Amino acid sequence: MEPTFSVVIPTFNRAELLERTVKALLGQMGADLEVIVVDDGSTDSTPARLQGIADPRVRLHRQPNQGLAAARNAGFALARGRYVLFNDDDLVPEPGFLAAHLELHGQLPGVAVVSRTYLPEELGNAPFTRYWRARAEGGVRGKPNGAVLGKGGYWFASLSIGRNLLPNPPFSAFRAYGWEEHELGLRLWAKGVQPRLAVGARAAHLDRVCLEAMVAKLGSMGRMAWEFYGLHPSLEVAFWTGANPLSLAYKRWFYPWAKAQRLLEDRAWESTSVAFGNYSFILEAAYTRGLLEGKP
Structure with a gap:
């Protein structure tokens, strides 16, 4: 039987963060899932950490380093779930995360559901951290559940969408970092697939930005x-x-x-x-x- 969610996690040399994120996903209640980790050429302990989890819902795909878009595309190709949830390796979901995604999909069929991510206090309060926290969270602060986020609101760092709504492959290949998510979002918007905020789908963004x-x-x-x-x-x-x-x-x-x-x-x-x-x-x-x- 197909799972409700296929969670696609691209990763590169962030074994400790990845392990924390995967364990938080496996502890979610209210929806069946598979976790597809795409190891994009890591040289750290990523495979060993995943083997230590020993959960049949976790699948590991390893490939030479090709970048974020290629890693997400590889994970999508393996996905079997009704919904594909792209989630970066440094976004640790809180309890109720998957349930909030599923609830909004039930209320608003045919949308892309965007998680409510935030920079937790454990990252500290250095000046740039405070600035980035305000900038990163400002776009959704105060918005109600189900709010339309606009053409710039497709944050595939943590977003779920019906697998049948995505092109194959979803992401265009850019030579370097930048605009892959916006480019796919523009195509989805043209098809009438809006990004909607799931206020209850909270995830801590543990990237120590500088x-x-x-x-x-x-x-x-x-x-x-x-x-x-x-x-x-x-x-x-x-x-x-x-x-x-x-x-x-x-x-x-x-x-x-x-x-x-x-x-x-x-x-x-x-x-x-x-x-x-x-x-x-x-x-x-x-x-x-x-x-x-x-x-x-």
């Missing part, structure tokens, strides 16, 4: 914006991503990388009231630099 890592990610997103536009050459995508001459000129003028470099070199401002504004400027400048580097 400014340097996010600068690298935003730079990659800037470079990959041109690939997104190449797949969907429309005014909507051009202005959404900034991959057009007008937006690029604006960003280049207002977010010069030279100023961001000066802020990164002397970070005494992090303990002052201007910290959040400077973080936002640096990340926007990093994205702009990526746009300039990736421009065809």
